[in-house]
Amino acid sequence: MGRQGIVVAPPKMKYWTINNNRLTEMVYKVRYWIGVPLVLSVSALIIYRIYTNWTTLKPVISQIKVDLALGGIGILSIAITLLSWNWVSILSFRETHVHRLNCMRAYFLTNLTRYIPGGVWHFAGRTLWLIHQGHNPHSVAESLVFEQGMTLTAAIAVGFMFLDVINWRPLTAGIAVFSVLLLALLAAFAVTAPKTAGKGLQLRFLERWFILIVGYVLFWVLYGLSTICFATAIVGERITDFGYIRLIGQSALSWAIGYVIFFVPGGWGVRELAFMHLLSRDFSGSIIFILPVLSRLAQILAELLCGGVFSLLWQLNSLMKVSKLP
Template sequence: MRAACYLVVLGFLGYQMWRVRHGLGASLRLVGWGNALLAGVLAAVGGVPGFFGWRMLLAAMGTRLTHAAALRVFFLAGLTRYLPGGVWPAVAHAASARALGEPPARLAGAFVASQGLGVISGLAVGLLALPWLVAADAIWWALLPVLAAALVPLAAPRLLSGLLSLAQRVLRRDSPPTTPPKHPPTQPERPPAQPGRASDLAGRSFVLPGRRVLFVVTGVMALGWLVSGTHIAVLAIALGAPPGGAMTVGIGGFALAAVAGIFTLVMPSGLGGRELVLGLTLATQLSGSGLVTLVALSRVLITVGEMASAVAVLGLLAWIGRASARTVGHRPPRSDP
């Protein structure tokens, strides 16, 4: 079934590019290197708020990682989204937790919760495109009840325990790991869970954050959608879309497309689902080769940006680690007075 899905999605995308092949070159020249570079930077920077939102959730659950450890876990696990199947990022977070002496279910649960809040914020930002979308088809009004239903976990944080319990069952982790931490914990011991805001997995490994943290993280995630969605607006304006529609539909449509990609669990990095929704929303602004060029170029820029960001961050951390090791190794012995 998975192989069939790959063939269908890749075949559909390939057919769309073949259908407008005569206009692709002209559309790419119309975009130009400058606009493509600006769009690529915006797409890459848009992922930064997601890191801070995830780290805020993790800290609220009781784990405070150092900057280096948090960057390594987040960006290394982020690369696994390009593997087939949607569970690998959560598995990668859990695997990283063992070396840090933290409960695997807590890191995996923080990632799953951040994805859930990303869906809520993405639907909210998607409302920017609603006026243009409903003018083309009234079915887009369905976004309003979907968003209302998605907001329920923010009003009742305990409902997020369902997502976290799902991560627990997938990972089969019922208790914290036995591996001792490499460094003694620096944070004070957590107080007992408060009734009404505590909902942990079977191993009592973490406490869900309260409404205030959830709302703040949702706002941070929304900022990420606004920044990353701007790369669509840049490309759309370069291809001839009106600036007003390009900004609202570009940002909102990209957020909706990315949310659809999150639910495309079989395909790596939401391949197919994201392109389909992005094409449907931007069809109100562009058509033909311009639309296909934008959708394809967006996928390329996001993939290159995410890969380059991860490689740069992990390479910088490795270089800093080697530099620190050389400094410690060449430190002269201290003489006693």
């Protein structure tokens, strides 16, 4: 490390970094030529539907309960923090030394780039950030693969489990069970890194495996609880207990649908349209249009909040280390 704290990647990392830059450039082009038009067209459809129903939506928006909405943002911030903690835990299994606070800061700041149309893929930017700080590129890439896979798998599992929690159909139950088994398998691979094997850490395999599974499932439950807060802020207490449970599944599945269409930045528009469709099965009226948009805005706000908080914590931590120097 130089005097200004800049880490230069070793020569053996240059080839991997070049390939990663090519991948980023390819994704940039795909998102620009396919993702941006799709985002604009879907967003235009959503805006048009909101515009045509504006006379009904306007009084409802003015009566949104701010305290419940703020509570939803708080729960959502906790959920996003848990998600970043899960990823850093996976990274720590692939490497022996990980600065958790710095990695969580990188997670939040690079995550915001996925909202830029045609911009840098958020986990590609996260990879380059960590490589330039001296992390092993293979360990970073492996952690990102496991993180994305487990987040998506947990979303599908929680989505289908909560969507038809009372009257399970064979297909729904089969998808839920398969997703849970796949999540357990991915967690098993994530906690058994070759570099940590043989150092006594294999004795903690079951503990880490269980905590990782619970962490990803809990994230989606918290994500759903924040959605429940937003829904209650819109329509008050006019939601049944079964409706609350289904909201958790609907919010998770809509995210998964937006994620699968990877060339759309952040699933923008696609997730909201899918959420509207799922909500229409249980609700009618203004909540179908307001809740998806409110949830998206709250997520962006929560990510900005977490990014600012962890950047501040990182700066305070750096100042404390400097003050302790002789």
